[in-house]
Amino acid sequence: MFNDKDTGDETTGFRLPSGKFDVPLVVSDKVFDENGQLFFDLFNLDGILGDKFLVNGKIQPFFQVHPRRYRLRLLDAGPSRFYQFFLTDLNSPGTTLPFWQISNDGNLLPKPIQVTNVLISVAERADIIVDFSQFAGRSVVLENRLEQTDGRGPNGNVRPAGQGDHLLRFDVVLPPVADNSQHPATIAKFYDLPTLEPPRVTRTFRFERGNGQWQINGRFFDCNDVRFRIKKNTAEHWVLQNNSGGWQHPIHIHFEEFQILSRNGQPPQGTQRSRKDVMRLGFNEEIEIFVRFRDFVGRYPQHCHNTVHEDHAMMLRWDIDETGDLNTEP
Amino acid sequence: MASIARRSLFSRQTVRRSSRDAIRARYFPNVVLRTHEDRPVRFYDDLIKDKVVVINFMYATCEGVCPGITLNLARVQKLLGDRIGRDVFMYSITLKPEQDSPAVLNDYVAMHGVGPGWLFLTGDPADVELLRRKLGFVNPDPRLDADSAEQIGNIRYGNEPRQLWAACPGLAAAPWIVESLSWLYDERARPSGERR
Amino acid sequence: MKRNAAATMMSRALMLAALLTAVPAVSSSQLGLPAYHVGKGPEAIAFDGANLWVANQFDNSLIELGVLDGRVLQKVQVGKRPVAVAFDGTNLWVANLFSHNVMMVRPEDATVVGRFAVGRGPGGLAVDGGDIWVANRESNNVTKLRASDGAVLGTFRVGLRPLSLAARNGSVWVVNQGSDSVTRLRASDGAVLGTFAVGDGPFGIAVDDASVWVTNFFGHSVTRLRASDGAPLGTYPVGDGPSGIVFAGSRLWVANNGSGSVTVLRPTDGRPLATLPVGRSPMGIGVSKTLPAGIGIWVTSVSTNSVALIDPRQLP
Numbered sequence: 018m019f020n021d022k023d024t025g026d027e028t029t030g031f032r033l034p035s036g037k038f039d040v041p042l043v044v045s046d047k048v049f050d051e052n053g054q055l056f057f058d059l060f061n062l063d064g065i066l067g068d069k070f071l072v073n074g075k076i077q078p079f080f081q082v083h084p085r086r087y088r089l090r091l092l093d094a095g096p097s098r099f100y101q102f103f104l105t106d107l108n109s110p111g112t113t114l115p116f117w118q119i120s121n122d123g124n125l126l127p128k129p130i131q132v133t134n135v136l137i138s139v140a141e142r143a144d145i146i147v148d149f150s151q152f153a154g155r156s157v158v159l160e161n162r163l164e165q166t167d168g169r170g171p172n173g174n175v176r177p178a179g180q181g182d183h184l185l186r187f188d189v190v191l192p193p194v195a196d197n198s199q200h201p202a203t204i205a206k207f208y209d210l211p212t213l214e215p216p217r218v219t220r221t222f223r224f225e226r227g228n229g230q231w232q233i234n235g236r237f238f239d240c241n242d243v244r245f246r247i248k249k250n251t252a253e254h255w256v257l258q259n260n261s262g263g264w265q266h267p268i269h270i271h272f273e274e275f276q277i278l279s280r281n282g283q284p285p286q287g288t289q290r291s292r293k294d295v296m297r298l299g300f301n302e303e304i305e306i307f308v309r310f311r312d313f314v315g316r317y318p319q320h321c322h323n324t325v326h327e328d329h330a331m332m333l334r335w336d337i338d339e340t341g342d343l344n345t346e347p
Numbered sequence: 348m349a350s351i352a353r354r355s356l357f358s359r360q361t362v363r364r365s366s367r368d369a370i371r372a373r374y375f376p377n378v379v380l381r382t383h384e385d386r387p388v389r390f391y392d393d394l395i396k397d398k399v400v401v402i403n404f405m406y407a408t409c410e411g412v413c414p415g416i417t418l419n420l421a422r423v424q425k426l427l428g429d430r431i432g433r434d435v436f437m438y439s440i441t442l443k444p445e446q447d448s449p450a451v452l453n454d455y456v457a458m459h460g461v462g463p464g465w466l467f468l469t470g471d472p473a474d475v476e477l478l479r480r481k482l483g484f485v486n487p488d489p490r491l492d493a494d495s496a497e498q499i500g501n502i503r504y505g506n507e508p509r510q511l512w513a514a515c516p517g518l519a520a521a522p523w524i525v526e527s528l529s530w531l532y533d534e535r536a537r538p539s540g541e542r543r
Numbered sequence: 544m545k546r547n548a549a550a551t552m553m554s555r556a557l558m559l560a561a562l563l564t565a566v567p568a569v570s571s572s573q574l575g576l577p578a579y580h581v582g583k584g585p586e587a588i589a590f591d592g593a594n595l596w597v598a599n600q601f602d603n604s605l606i607e608l609g610v611l612d613g614r615v616l617q618k619v620q621v622g623k624r625p626v627a628v629a630f631d632g633t634n635l636w637v638a639n640l641f642s643h644n645v646m647m648v649r650p651e652d653a654t655v656v657g658r659f660a661v662g663r664g665p666g667g668l669a670v671d672g673g674d675i676w677v678a679n680r681e682s683n684n685v686t687k688l689r690a691s692d693g694a695v696l697g698t699f700r701v702g703l704r705p706l707s708l709a710a711r712n713g714s715v716w717v718v719n720q721g722s723d724s725v726t727r728l729r730a731s732d733g734a735v736l737g738t739f740a741v742g743d744g745p746f747g748i749a750v751d752d753a754s755v756w757v758t759n760f761f762g763h764s765v766t767r768l769r770a771s772d773g774a775p776l777g778t779y780p781v782g783d784g785p786s787g788i789v790f791a792g793s794r795l796w797v798a799n800n801g802s803g804s805v806t807v808l809r810p811t812d813g814r815p816l817a818t819l820p821v822g823r824s825p826m827g828i829g830v831s832k833t834l835p836a837g838i839g840i841w842v843t844s845v846s847t848n849s850v851a852l853i854d855p856r857q858l859p
Contacts, residue, residue, distance in 0.1 A: 052364070059512045060374065060483030062501055063761075169761070172703045172721035173681060223584075223846050225824050226784040226801035229412035229500020230516035235823050235846060237516045239523040258601060260845045261586055261626055261666065261706065262746065262760055262786055262800045262826065281641050282623060300680075301624055301640055301666075303601055329501060329514040412783060412802060499763070500783060500801070 022207075023125060031207065032199035033119070034088040034146060040080075042159070044184060045071050045094040057096075064097035064168020064264075064325050070161075072185045079186040084153035085196035088119070088146050095139040096324035099171045099265070099297070101163035103134045103178065104147065106155065110179030114157065117201035120144040121291035124274065125208055129201035130287050136163065138267035138297040140322040143288070146201050152189045159185040168325065170265030170299075210276060210290065213307050218343045219254040220245060222319075222333075224298060226262055231321075231331045234346055238330040243316075248341025252309040254278065259298045266326065269295045271317040272337075275306040295322055314338050367510050374481050378474035380440070383452035383467040390478060394466070395507050399532045400436045403502040403517055404484045406443040407455045412500050416517030417459045419524075420502070424462050426525045432464030434532045440468045442484070442499070444475040506531040576821060578844070578851045579613030581606055585843040585850065587628045588829035589635065591650050595829055595841055596635055597850060598625035605637055607653060608850060610831045610839065617653035621646050627707075629668035629675070631690045636675055638665040645677055647693060659693035661686040667718075671710035671730050678705040678717055685717055687733060699733035701726040711750040711770070718745045718757055725757060727773055739773040741766040747788045749795065754810065758785035758797055765797060767813060779813035781806040787828040792838050792855045798825040805842060807858060817858055821851050 024030035025039070033039070046067030050056040058065055069076050093100055104114040117129045122142050135143045149157075162181035164174035222233050230237065236244075247253060255275075257268060274292040277285040281303055285291075296304055320332030335347070364372070375391040388394055403420065405413040417439070424431055431437060441447035447455075452467040461467070469475065484499065504527070505512035511531060515524060529536040582599025589596050594616060595608040605625060607617040622639025629636045634656070635648040645665055647657035662679025665686070669676040674696065677686040683703055687696040702719025709716050710730060717726045723743060727736040742759025745766070749756045754776065755768040763783055767776040782799025785806070789796050794816065795808040805825060807817045824846035831839040840853040 050369070054366075054369070058483070059370070060503060060514075062483070062514055167721075173683070174703060174721075225846050227803060227823060227846075228415070228516065228518040229783045229801055230518070237519040239520040241523060241526070242520065258584065260584060260600070260824075260826065262784055262845075301600060301626060330516065330519065 020125075027196075027198040031125075031204060032197065034086045034196075034198040038083075038086065038196075038198070039088045039090070041073070041090040041092065042185065043073050043092045043094050044100060045096070046098050047071055061168065061325055062329055064170070064323050066098055066165060066168050067096075070182055070184045072159075077184060077186075079156075079188050081188045081191050082149050083191040083194045084150040084189050085194060086146055086148045086150075086198050086200075088144055088198075091135065091137060091143045091145065093137045093139050093141055095322070097139060097168045098165055099136070099138045099163055099267075100161045101134055101136040101175060102184075103160050103162055103181070105158045105160040105178050105181075105183075106152070107158055107179055107183075108155075110177070116148075117146040118143055118288045119146055119201065119207070121288055122274070122293040122295055124292040126288060126291050127208065127210060128206050129204050131202070132288065134162070135288070136297075138265075138295065138322070139324065140267055140269055141293075141295045141297070146198075147187075148200075149187060149189045150193075150196075152187070153193070154189060156186050156188045158183045159187070168323075210292065211309070213276070213278075214252050214309070216254040216307070217248060217251040217341070219256065219345060221256045221258065221346050223346075224257065224259045224266060224268075230329075231264075231326065233331075233333050236333075238332045238334070240334055242334060243336050244333045245335050245344045245347035246340070246342045247310050247335060247337045249310060249312045249314055249337050249339065251341065252307065254305055254307060256303060256305045257296070257298055258303045259300060261301055264323075264326075265300065266298045266321040266323060266331070267295050268298050268319060269322040270308070270319040272313070272315075273308050273310055275308040278305045278307050280304050310337055367508065370510055370512075376474075376477050376481055378470060378478055380468040380470040380474065380478075381449050383449055383456050383469075385449040385453075388466070388468070394436065394438060394468075397508050398436050399434060399504075399506045399528065400438060401502055401504045401528065402438050402440065402482065404442050404479065404482075404499055405439050406441050407447050407451050408443070409499075412518065414459070416500070416502070417455075417461070419518055419521055420465070421460045421462070422521035423524050423528075424465055426521060427528070430532075431462070435528055437465035438468055439465070440478065441475065442479065444469045444472045504528055504531070576819075576851045576853060577613065578822065578847075578849045579608060580849050581608065581615070581843070582618075583848050584845050585848065586626050586826045586845050588827045588841055588843050588850065589628045589630050590829050590831050591630045591635060593833055595831055595850075596628050596630070596648075596650070597843060598628045598637055599848075600624045600626050600640070600845075603639075605635070605648060605653070607650070608841075610833050611835075613850070613852065619648060619653040619655060621648070621655065622658075626666045627668040627678075629670050631670045631673075631675060634690070636668050636670075636690075638668050638677055640664055640666050640680070645675070645688070645693075647690075657693045659688060659695070661688070661695070662698065667705065667707040669708045669710045669715065671715065674710075674730070676708055676710060676715050676730075678708045680704050680706060683719075683721075685715070685728070685733075687730075697733045699728055699735070701728070701735075702738065706746055707748050709748045709750045709755075712752065714770075716748055716750060716755050718748045720744055720746060720760070725755065725768065725773070737773045739768055739775070741768070741775075742778060746786045747798075749788045749790050751790060751810070756788055756795060756810075758788045760784050760786060760800070765795075765808065765813070777813050779808060779815070781808070781815070782818065786826045787842075789828045789830055789840075791830040791840055794855070794858070796828055796830075796840055796853075798828050798842055800824055800826050800845075805840070805853065807855075819853060821853070822849075823847050825851070 022030035165171040583601035622642030624640040627638035662682035664681030667678030703721025743762035782802030784801030
């Protein structure tokens, strides 16, 4: 999103790596048929896992880089896989290689945070800054260590370093060039999070199994069924719950972004303190969020962003209007 | 960026096939089934080709969601009126062809208020099994597949010539199912973003 | 608060009528099973010889439910996200999924008398004589504790995402939902005696002397293994999302979380005897033995914050 300090010029504003050093990495896993054509299983309803990993549409590419900082904009484009990205030197896999995360779901964090990995589910985004000068002359791999063998969700296992999926290899072989970007550790602040205010209503959404399929609060999606109405220019709290039998779902809410108030009773930590628009709802989790609505009215959905679940209607519709309602279990 | 994936994966001549044909080959074997009126039909040629279709799986003794889905689809049929058999074709395929003969399905049809134009289908168990696998109502691991009825809570629907396929819960609101189907055969019904 | 006698007769008549027709109702609202309000998000339920205890995962509480009238008799705050409860003959045990501990609760006064750290994500409990076994969903292992004082006697690796477990005749059977398998451990020392494939997404388990029965949440079925050697004896269809399973009155009762029903199976051959609609999202099943009429089957509804009671005498 446009903002006046994330300028695209590393000599101005926040001085983030820019131009050819600002690179989107759209990650997805695909299946190809015997003719080399992309194959999408039309009748899979659980979730699809591909056996070929693509970055920006190429299978396991290499990327020649200069030995300086890059901003890498990660997007999990699905269709269903969750990722936990690490940087791995295959010649020394046990070495932890930290980097900096600066945004979550397209929003700059309150300030950069040094991390060793980033976990994203389908449709989540994370911008990271990697300083390749420490790897000059070598290669380092963007590695997914989260194990997932079922389209419904990862099994919780994080594989040992080097034994994950190698999505992209950075070959730090280009010549040294000037780096006018600022070291993330010296960026004291990006933005404060928007202030909170007391909600007009708190609504609870239970993600469950019912009538042979997924439901939210015991009902299926019907685009003509307005599950609840929000009064414009008000704020709400939403509580999302998942039980032991549920799948894991990346839940995306349209139109307005939210802040996570708590996950299982704990306030968000680190990179989760952010404006977001997708939240990963795991087994037995309860997430409470703050959402503020402005004076746009209209019809909007919230839905699971596992593409396959989305395709068969794991969603619900809500409206913003002049009066709203106070339905706490829509 | 450059790709390290080898381009020479295919040493034989690549068959250029339309996507419609690729879908046909993968999902719609042309097996011969028998309707509840005991007529033989070829699955792709007679039931699917050039049509907008609604497909679900059931079996006569199913006590789970099946009866509810059949009743719900009967509502859909009623709402669609004379479009059934003209613009939209409905098919229910048994998961237990050994038990559900055409006569058994015919009784089921009578008991559940199924109107004309909606076919219940059975056939040779091996053919029905192949169809079941192709249409995704199966667990690919035969060890796990056994008697389970995967995804039986969903109905599939699509416009075959336009290669548009989707699914929705079989117990979703009947008017909404009708509306979703109408997007497949009626250009004017498709949502354009305008307020309705 | 006694159940209204007329409502009871009506509900039994309806239940019998529903069982006799070929097409059981999909919605439970027609059936009018007595349902009792409990806390938020109840999954687990256990009988202590007199009354029932229900763990309410979203308000972190354990409540005692009176068998005779479904009234809440006692309530105690336990740890975070309690999803399993078991009775060891003297005390109750609760597994707190996000506190990574188990608690021992004295039933007489609903007091937490012990708190013991176990693996990560404890979500299953089983009692084996003087020992408590805990399935840890995140650390993929089980913890063996001494019931008398909560001392950890051992920690043993099993498959992925072990959800539940059961002990019988010197073996502990652990259901690994992430591995589609069951691990058999020797109770005395935790040695792995075998790993056996079951259906898709196994969830719950019930064992008797001859067989091990596992519900397959994604496979819409139950798998039966021979207890002596883990050999597969059969797979039987049930409803959508089968979760809790229990023996009662010489039958097996399976909660179908996704169908809103309970399937009753004949254990000799897995034959389904009945499918009973029970309302939204049934998950756990407990069996009480102290109703005047005999056995009661209690089913938790994780989405409606309630527990429904089934009277098994109505079945053929």
